[in-house]
């Protein structure tokens with residue numbers, strides 16, 4: 001999926017949060033969105049998923065303008081979102097969380113569903129437990145699998161390493177690296193090593209505007225680090 005954002009503005013009431021945000025993600029590539037706390041990263045992701053309306057600009061998937069589409073329609077078109085805080089259904093079991101997503105996308109019982117479930121063995125062990133009984137790290141694994149079983153064209157992740165133990169961070173990194181190429185990735189991340197190891201390109205948001213953008217391999221680590229220290 002080719003994903004493009006053109007000159008996006010967003011306001012909360014009279015307060016403007018996003019200002020003329022532009023970027024593009026080529027098929028199979030990973031874009032890292034960097035920036036300090038409050039820069040507008042989560043707001044941007046909510047606009048991309050249709051959770052918040054934009055006040056100006058365009059969101060394009062393979063040249064189709066999806067700016068006015070509902071969240072549900074965007075999800076059916078191949079956008080998947082792993083939000084900060086995971087937002088799994090706490091009263092549904094692990095299996096029900098995953099199966100509901102697969103059913104909604106017509107992937108139930110397919111090899112790709114089995115492949116996604118096999119990525120994190122703990123989920124098989126916890127299959128009949130309520131999602132709300134899982135630890136934070138387990139919920140993050142569930143949220144990622146629940147997104148991957150939909151076979152998205154673009155997987156959007158909001159700080160997937162936040163509050164996660166290092167061994168699980170490495171596991172999540174390997175899973176995302178394995179899926180990159182088969183889908184595009186948009187990653188909001190404060191953990192620079194993690195972002196750099198996955199991303200092909202980056203944008204830095206500062207007070208809602210793109211302050212810097214480029215290819216990761218043409219940019220020094222110091223330049224990137226300057227933009228995400230809190």
Ligand SMILES: Nc1ncnc2c1ncn2[C@@H]1O[C@H](COP(=O)(O)OP(=O)(O)OP(=O)(O)O)[C@@H](O)[C@H]1O
Pocket residue numbers: 012017035036037038039040041042043044
């Ligand atoms: N519901 C809301 N109503 C009004 N203002 C909001 C709302 N949500 C966020 N904001 C403001 O919008 C700005 C951007 O917030 P946002 O959460 O998008 O930033 P962020 O870059 O994701 O930060 P963080 O890394 O802390 O999550 C902040 O100034 C924030 O206070």
